[in-house]
Amino acid sequence: MDLRRLIPSMFHRRVALLMAMFVLASLALTGKLAWLTVARGADLRAEAEAKLVRQSWVPTHRGRILDRKGRVLAHDRAGYDVLVDYDVLSGRWQEREATTLARHAYTGDWSALSDDERAGLVAPLRRRLDEHVNAMWSRLGDELDLDPDELRSRGDAVVDRVEAMHERITRARIQREIDTRRERGLETNAADMRRVMDLASQPIAEQRQSHVIVPGVDDKTGFHLMSLQAKRVHAPGAPLDSAEELIPLMPGLEVQGSTRRVYPYDERVVDVDLSKFPPPLRRDGFRSVTSKGVAWHLIGRMRDGAQAEDVDRRDTALRERPDLRAASLLPDGTDRGEYFDEDAVGVAGVEQSLEARLRGLRGLRRENLLTGEIETLEPVAGRDAHLTIDVELQARVRALLDPALGLASVQPWHDSDGVARGVMHFGDPLNAAAVVLDIKSGEILALVSTPGVPRDADWHDQGFASQSEYDEYLAINSPYVNRAVAKPYPPGSIVKPLMVCGAERLGKLVPGETIKCTGHLLEDRPDVYRCWIYKKYGMTHSDDGHGLTPSEAIEHSCNIFFYEVGRRLGRQGIADVYTSFGLGRPFHLGIGPEFAGELGPFNGINDGSDLESWDPILLGIGQGPAAWTPLHAADAYATLARGGDRIAPHLIADGDAPIVRSRVNIPPEAREQALRGLWLSANDENGTGHAVTYPGGRREPIFDVPGIRVWGKTGTATAPDLVYDPDGEEGPLPPEVRRTGDHSWFVVLAGPEGGEPEYVIAVVVDYAGSGGRVSGPIANQIIRALVSEGYLPSASGAAASEAPKQATEPRG
Helix, strand or coil, X not given: CCHHHHHHHHHHHHHHHHHHHHHHHHHHHHHXXXXXXXXXXXXXXXXXXXXXXEEEEECCCCCCEECCCCCEEEEEEEEEEEEEEHHHHHCHHHHHHHHHHHHHHCCCCHHHCCHHHHHHHHHHHHHHHHHHHHHHHHHHHHXXXXXXXXXXXXXXXXXXXXXXXXXXHHHHHHHHHXXXXXXXXXXXXXXXXXXXHHHHCCCCHHHHCEEEEEEEECHHHHHHHHHHHXXXXXXXXXXXXXXXHEEECCCCEEEEEEEEEECCCCEEEEEEEHHHCCHHHCCCCEEEEEEECCCHHHHXXXXXXXXXXXXXXXXXXXXXXXXXXXXXXXXXXXXXXXXXXXXXXXXCHHHHHCHHHHHCECEEEEEECCCCCEEEECCECCCCEEECCCHHHHHHHHHHCCHHHXXXXXXHHHCCHHHHCXXXXXXXXXXXXXXXXXXXXXXXXXXXXXXXXXXXXXXXXXXXXXXXXXXHHHHHHCCCCCCCCCCCECCHHHHHHHHHHHHHHCXXXXXXXXXXXXXXXXXXXXXXXXXXXXHHHCCCCCCCCCCECHHHHHHXXXXXXXXXXXXXHHHHHHHHHHHHCCCCCCCCCCCCCCCCCEECCCCCCCCCCCCCCCHHHHHCCCCCCEEECHHHHHHHHHHHHCCCEEECCECEECCCCCCEEEECCCCHHHHHHHHHHHHHHHHCCCCCCCEEECCCCCEEECCCCCCEEEEEEEEEEECCCEEECCCCCCCCCCCEEEECCEXXXXXXXXXXXXXXXXXXXXXXXXXXXXXXXXHHHHHHHHHHHHHHCCCCCCHHHHHHHHHHHHHHCCCC
8 A cells, every 4th residue: 555645645534524623613603603693682782781780779768647637647767776786785795705805814724724713714804894884885875865774774675575585486496396206206305305405595586686775866976876886995804905805895886877767646745634524533733644655556567677478468569559560660570669678667557558658669770880871760759648537636535545544444433343343443444445536527536545555665664574464464455456446345225326216217116106114124034134224223214104215215225125126126127227337347447457346146247147036135235246346336326417328437538528338218207316315315314324423422414515515325235254364274373354344335426515416436445334434424525625626616715706796896
């Protein structure tokens, strides 16, 4: 073979092969380049340009909440929070730092020392560090113009709260682990238990962070404290030339910028005129009452840090509200109102229900790093929310229900069953609710529930000695429940005027008809279905032989009359009367949970088919299987006053004129009879709501405001005992009855003398006894509050305005 001819041939083939491979590679690269340029060119160009754009959100401001007169009830305020690290509050920093200083100061072998020897070296340094922290509190008090002891006590309260929380969480972790092991069939020995306890007792987040001691300081103070926060000094006992032994001048101090939600009217001082109180409580002059949490149940509160349910609620609002979706979403679908980790969010009351309105929308700032061009989408501030309440009237009513004044605490003239049974005692506070409603508009002017809830106050701040004592208080008093709209109450005798209207409408009561009070409904059973006057005094309201008109039956609150009305109405008729006046309808006020009312044995509303045959008899006097709220009572009486027009009570003002949602067909004769009965009840000396006899035999009218006309009805509603079980169903301590007796009702229509009713006042006091003796004087004082705030005319003001006219009239 000729090798000289073979070698070039092989060379050429290899060159050709390499060229082919190069061409193929070039074609692949060209194809890739073409695909990138043509198919994905726009996307890649946008991605590259995006890297040259710096994008940042511009914060917005939450909308305000205002009352009917424009007073600001809630608004955002920029400032600074002063925090202290938990390790300093708990003393762990001092102990850790003292140990470190002792080790550095001891030149020998630290590990060779005994525990007692180490403790002997650490103790004096710990004392000096404690003194250093005390000096920090004093310096901080000087800077903030606050008592250093108050600041220390705030820190101690944080430690108590966090340690109690850690203890509860630890117990829960241990129980959960034990339950898990039990479910898996694993036995737990002592070694296992130690491991479980070690794991369960790990620190919680609150033990690793700083806590707010003083919220919302101004800019100047915040900046100055920041400068102090950065300063460091030599640690006590450390060599002066040792840079390693420097410690903060203000140990644990941290200053953070913040925007806080401020509630200017949350605490109000109200001057109450005691000279107009019932005789045993009457005093000359005024008494100042500080009310905290004046509108807490209505406005609600905020929480830092959105949770899953908040995000879900936002998503639902965006789906269901096209207007919100159009305003909130950017072209790429980004929500300008999206929740970030530390966002504040409304979690109760109006703050929650109007979250989407109040929240506002962030702005957006885009800066092109290549060209320097800046595009800005301005933020949209949250819209204000206007409420129908008058916060000053709200504060006055709240003050009147303060047990310290005596109107809402157990008194000798109340005739309390709780006192008779030894369960309650004179002076015990009474929980209550009150509603003031404008009849023409359906606007709620005041809606109060006690006990109130001080904003951002734990059990220490409220004067409780321990967490368990506070837990007992919560179980018995339920302060977080808005009694005015969320707690079920049997209506009692306040339904009797409604029964007259419903029975005449349904043809079960003939206009002008009278019914005799026989003392007991059933002729052969004097022990059941009795009238209150027969039960108490052995008398009847018909001892002179005449029957009662509907007005007289309301005046005397005769049970026999309304037992008979209930019996005539029957199951469907009685259900029709209750539901026609609003029972079973929630109000959707936007302030939190509401009780819609119930009629029947199954915690709901029905057409009467589930009622027992005897239920209508009891329901005729407001007892039996029925429950509603003070707002239901106020709404029903407002409907009666309007002649049957139902205007839904509302608390959020939307600027629209009131709309008649439905109409109850109340015969004019029935309305006249009902109103006359209410007037007689409050004004005739024989009316159950006219007067109270006080200790010593002194009898005084309940309503005594000059120039004001009052229509009213008492109610004394049987209530189940309130039982408190100290340690649960299976604990060793037996349950105890803590409240017993009847709930006290009084519902009042009020207007100027000679005029029509203008306002409804509904008052209920838990386990207080007689409606007239307890709730009546409270309702009278609320009428005075309406006069003071200008809703009802002042007789003295009218006389004063007329005096100049008389003086200038020409003589004969």
